[in-house]
Amino acid sequence: xxxxxxxxxxxxxxxxxxxxxxxxxxxxxxxxxxxxxxxxxxxxxxxxxxxxxxxxxxxxxxxxxxxxxxxxxxxxxxxxxxxxxxxxxxxxxxxxxxxxxxxxxxxxxxxxxxxxxxxxxxxxxxxxxxxxxxxxxxxxxxxxxxxxxxxxxxxxxxxxxxxxxxxxxxxxxxxxxxxxxxxxxxxxxxxxxxxxxxxxxxxxxxxxxxxxxxxxxxxxxxxxxxxxxxxxxxxxxxxxxxxxxxxxxxxxxxxxxxxxxxxxxxxxxxxxxxxxxxxxxxxxxxxxxxxxxxxxxxxxxxxxxxxxxxxxxxxxxxxxxxxxxxxxxxxxxxxxxxxxxxxxxxxxxxxxxxxxxxxxxxxxxxxxxxxxxxxxxxxxxxxxxxxxxxxxxxxxxxxxxxxxxxxxxxxxxxxxxxxxxxxxxxxxxxxxxxxxxxxxxxxxxxxxxxxxxxxxxxxxxxxxxxxxxxxxxxxxxxxxxxxxxxx
Numbered sequence: 001x002x003x004x005x006x007x008x009x010x011x012x013x014x015x016x017x018x019x020x021x022x023x024x025x026x027x028x029x030x031x032x033x034x035x036x037x038x039x040x041x042x043x044x045x046x047x048x049x050x051x052x053x054x055x056x057x058x059x060x061x062x063x064x065x066x067x068x069x070x071x072x073x074x075x076x077x078x079x080x081x082x083x084x085x086x087x088x089x090x091x092x093x094x095x096x097x098x099x100x101x102x103x104x105x106x107x108x109x110x111x112x113x114x115x116x117x118x119x120x121x122x123x124x125x126x127x128x129x130x131x132x133x134x135x136x137x138x139x140x141x142x143x144x145x146x147x148x149x150x151x152x153x154x155x156x157x158x159x160x161x162x163x164x165x166x167x168x169x170x171x172x173x174x175x176x177x178x179x180x181x182x183x184x185x186x187x188x189x190x191x192x193x194x195x196x197x198x199x200x201x202x203x204x205x206x207x208x209x210x211x212x213x214x215x216x217x218x219x220x221x222x223x224x225x226x227x228x229x230x231x232x233x234x235x236x237x238x239x240x241x242x243x244x245x246x247x248x249x250x251x252x253x254x255x256x257x258x259x260x261x262x263x264x265x266x267x268x269x270x271x272x273x274x275x276x277x278x279x280x281x282x283x284x285x286x287x288x289x290x291x292x293x294x295x296x297x298x299x300x301x302x303x304x305x306x307x308x309x310x311x312x313x314x315x316x317x318x319x320x321x322x323x324x325x326x327x328x329x330x331x332x333x334x335x336x337x338x339x340x341x342x343x344x345x346x347x348x349x350x351x352x353x354x355x356x357x358x359x360x361x362x363x364x365x366x367x368x369x370x371x372x373x374x375x376x377x378x379x380x381x382x383x384x385x386x387x388x389x390x391x392x393x394x395x396x397x398x399x400x401x402x403x404x405x406x407x408x409x410x411x412x413x414x415x416x417x418x419x420x421x422x423x424x425x426x427x428x429x430x431x432x433x434x435x436x437x438x439x440x441x442x443x444x445x446x447x448x449x450x451x452x453x454x455x456x457x458x459x460x461x462x463x464x465x466x467x468x469x470x471x472x473x474x475x476x477x478x479x480x481x482x483x484x485x486x487x
Contacts, residue, residue, distance in 0.1 A: 017441040017442060018269050018271055018287065018441035018442055020441075021271045021272075021273075021439065021441050022271060022285075022287070025272060025274065025275060025285055025309060030187055030188065031185050031186070031187045031308060032185070032186045032187070033105055033183060033184060033185050033186075033307070034184060034186075035099055035105075035107060036096045036099075036107050037096070037107055037182055037183060037184035037205075038184060039063040039094070039096075039182065039184065039205070040063050040064065040065050041062075041063060041203075041231055041232070041233065042060070042061070042062050042231070042232040042233070042246065043059075043060075043061045043062075043063070043205045043229035043230065043231060043232065044058075044059070044060050044061075044229055044230060044232050044235070044241075044242055044245040044246050045057075045058040045059045045060070045227070045229060045241065045245055046229075046230050046235065046236065046239055046241055046242060047081075047241050047256070048076070048079060048080055048081035048241075048256055049226075049227050050079065050331070050432075050433045050434055051210050051226075051433055052210060052211070052212045052213075052214065052217070052416065052431075052432050052433045053173070053214060053432055053433070054079075054330070054331045054332075054334075054432040054433055055075060055173075056075065056076040056077070056078060056079050056081055056332075057073055057074055057075045057076065057081070058073075058074045058076075058081055058241070058245050058248075058253075058254055058256070059071070059072065059073055059074075059229060059245075060072040060074075060245050060246065060248060061205075061229060063094065067093050067094055067095060068091070068092070068093050068094075069090075069091070069092055069093070069094050069111075069179075070089070070090070070091050071088075071089075071090040071091075071176070072087060072088070072089055072090075072248065072249065072250060073087065073088040073090065074087045074088075074245075074248065074253040074254060075087070075088075076253075078332060078333075079331075079332045079333035079334075079401075080256060080258065080259055080333075081241075081254070081255075081256040082255050082256055082258065084121040084122075084125075084253040084255070085120075085121060085122070085125040086118055086119060086120045086121060086125045086126075086129060087118070087119045087121070087249075087250040087251075087253050088116060088117070088118055088159075088174070088250070089115075089116070089117045089119075089156070089249075089250040090113065090115075090116050090176060091113070091114045091115045091116075092111055092112050092113040092114050092115075092176070093111065093112050093114070094109055094110070094111045094179055095109060095110045095111070096108075096109050096182065097109055097110060100181065102223050103181060103222075103223050103224070103277070103307075104283075104305070104306060104307055105183055105306070105307035105308075106181050106182065106183045106206075106225075106307075107181075107182045107183065108180060108181060108182075109179055109180055109181070109182050110180070111176060111179040111180065112162070113160055113162065113176060114161075114162050115158065115160060115161055115162070116158075116159045116160035116169055116174070117156045117157060117158055117159060117250065118156070118157050118159050119154065119155065119156050119157075119250045119251060120151055120155075120157075121153075121253060122151065123150070123151040125151075126145070126149075126151045129172065130144060130145035130147075130149070132171040132172065133145070133159075133168050133171045133172070134147075135171065136168060136170055136171035140166050140168070141166075141167075141168035141171070144157070144168050145157070154251050156250065159172075159174075170218060173214055173217055173218070175217060175218050177208060177217075177220060177221060177222060178207040178208040178209070178210065178222060178226065179207060179208070180208055180221055180222060181207065181208035181221075181222040181223070181225070182205070182206070182207060182208075183205075183206040183225065183307070184203060184204065184205055184206070185203070185204045185206065185228075186201060186202065186203050186204075186234075187201075187202055188200065188201060188202065189201075189202045189236055189237070191237075200234070200237065201234040202230065202231075202234055202235060202236055203230065203231035203233075203234040203235075204228040204229070204230050204231075205228055205229040205230070205231075206225040206226075206228045206277075207222075207225065207226060207228075207229070208221075208222025208223075208224070208225065208226070209222045209223075209224040209225055209226045209279060209419065210222075210226055210433075211419045212416060212417075212418050212419045212420075212431070212432075212433065213418075213419065213420070216419070216420075220419065222279070223279045223280055224277050224278050224279035224280075224282075224419075225277050227436070230242070232246045236406075238406040238407075239406060240256075240257045240406055241254070241256045241257065244256060244257075259403065259404075261333060262402045262403055262404070263335075263402075264325050264335040264337075264400050264401070264402050264412075265292070265402070266290035266292060266297075266322075266400075266412070267290055267291065267292030267293075267443070267444035268289075268290060268440055268441075268442050268443045268444050269287070269288065269289050269290075269440070269441050269442035270287070270288045270289075270290075270412045270438035270439065270440050270441065271285070271286070271287045271288075271438055271439060271441045272284075272285040272286050272287070272436070272438055272439075273411075273436065273437055273438065273439050274436060275304070275307060275308055275309035276435065276436050277307060278417060278435075279419050279421070280421055282303070283303065283304040283305065283306060283307055283309055284301055284302055284303045284304065284309070285301075285302045285304075285309055286299065286300065286301055286302070286438060287299070287300040287302075288300075288412075288438065290322070292444060295321055295322050295323070295324070296319065296320070296321050296322075297319065297320060297321070297322055297339065298317070298318070298319045299316075299317070299318045299319070300315065300316070300317055301315065301316040301317075301318070302315050303315065303316070305350075311350075312349035312350065313348075313349055313350050313352070313353050314346060314347060314348045314349055314350075314353045314388075315346070315347040315349060315376075316344060316345070316346055316388070316390070317344065317345040317346075317347075317376075318341050318343065318344045318345075319341075319342065319343045319344075320339060320340040320341045320342040320343065320393075321339075321340050321342070322337055322338065322339045322340070322398075323337050323338045323339075324337075325337045325400065328399060330430075330432060331399060331432050331433075333401055334399045334400065334401050335399070335400045335401065336397070336398070336399060336400075336430065337397075337398045337399075337400055338395055338396070338397055338398065339395065339396045339398055340393060340394070340395045341392060341393060341394045341395075341396070342380075342392065342393045343378075343380045343392070344378075344379050344380060344384065344385070344390055344392055345376050345377065345378050345379065345380075346365075346366065346376065346377055346379055346385060346388065346390075347374065347375070347376040347377075348371055348372070348373055348374075348375075349373060349374065350373060351373060353373075354371050354372060354373050356387055357371040357385075357387055358370075358371050360385070360386060360387040361386065363382055364382060364385070364386035364387065365379055365382060365384075365385035365386055365387050365388070366378070366379050366381075366382055366385065379392070380392055389421070394423070394425065395425060396423060396424050396425060397424050397425070397426065397427050397429065397430040398414060398415045398424065398430070398431070399414075399415035399430055399431045399432070399434070400412065400413065400414055400415070401413040401434060405439075409439050409440065410439070410440040411437040411438065411439055411440075412437060412438045412439075412440065413434035413435065413437050413438075414434065414435050414438070415430065415431025415433070415434060415435070416431045416432075416433040416434055416435050417431075417435065418431075
């Protein structure tokens with residue numbers, strides 16, 4: 001099947017780097033994912049991670065051949081992961097089960113925790129954590145640390161023990177449900193430097209996502225992923241943070257290399273760096289154009305039914321305006337903006353989506369019973385599309401951050417979508433963490449502001465005509481879950 005990226009190129013004329021990046025994503029056949037995955041080895045974060053809350057952390061996980069694991073989580077006060085707060089050392093056992101029937105390409109797993117210990121790296125960290133733990137309702141946790149107890153550098157305090165049935169982790173919002181959904185991808189990366197030829201192996205470990213609602217995270221069973229860990233042996237190069245995290249332990253948290261804070265300058269074009277996975281069985285890639293001169297934006301959301309983003313289901317084009325950004329008072333290093341969506345168009349890319357849209361209530365999503373594969377419709381006159389959860393006009397309260405990766409490329413992090421599928425349509429629902437980054441593929445001077453209709457490019461049949469490769473009708477219910485929720 002010819003890819004949707006061939007479709008996207010019609011909106012990317014004049015932006016060769018954007019086309020190149022989209023073609024790179026199309027090359028998903030070079031990504032391999034074994035089922036069941038092979039976990040044995042040492043896996044590390046490639047940078048400072050941001051979880052909902054916000055929480056700033058790095059991770060270092062070791063999986064052994066006998067199914068035992070030892071995991072380090074290092075928490076920080078700052079978004080650069082240079083000021084450690086406390087470290088957790090987690091020991092347990094993991095058993096892989098069957099392929100997930102909810103999240104395609106993932107493997108479900110059961111885990112059992114044996115011990116969780118905590119090491120504080122300052123008196124302030126000890127005081128704050130002890131206050132939360134002492135107030136928890138867990139049995140035997142009320143006197144976890146006596147008030148006013150002095151900080152003891154290097155002391156390890158037991159938060160959880162399977163033998164004594166003591167568990168004081170809930171007050172810290174701690175859970176390891178991320179281990180219940182697992183995926184390992186391997187691909188080859190060109191060797192850095194113009195003098196080097198060939199490629200090196202990169203292995204990435206995807207674990208389950210963390211719920212955006214603090215009250216739900218202790219019970220949530222993941223259906224998406226968080227930022228992947230990479231093999232300590234086979235990781236991307238260069239990776240300034242990898243070595244520091246690999247060598248760290250609970251007594252010696254990694255201090256990541258200093259990074260200067262960059263102002264959010266949106267002007268230009270940005271595109272996904274990978275096939276993205278969101279909760280509720282949603283695979284997609286994104287492409288944005290921001291016009292800084294008049295604060296308008298355009299966005300393309302390419303949706304798929306598979307974790308390699310090779311089987312397109314539908315495409316959404318949206319546009320509107322955005323506000324001037326202001327520094328976030330809640331998430332250090334973040335910038336708060338508001339985006340208004342005023343127009344949207346939808347292109348179904350397979351027969352299952354066509355059936356879903358044609359069965360929608362008249363007047364709720366474009367012209368009733370008029371949808372066909374590869375043909376775009378404007379859903380602005382019907383104030384959006386109820387079947388896809390899109391309501392127009394609509395305002396979202398966003399959180400952005402920009403940084404440079406080790407290769408010097410500009411990355412744009414946008415706010416993580418609420419796990420429950422709702423929209424951040426109120427200031428109090430503004431994200432406190434980020435999605436997978438977008439990479440800048442064209443600057444402001446290279447912007448291509450005109451919109452081009454997306455036309456379907458299908459697989460060529462035996463008779464030379466284009467044909468659709470429909471997904472099984474059984475996926476209709478799953479496609480109904482694959483929504484970009486703006487309501």
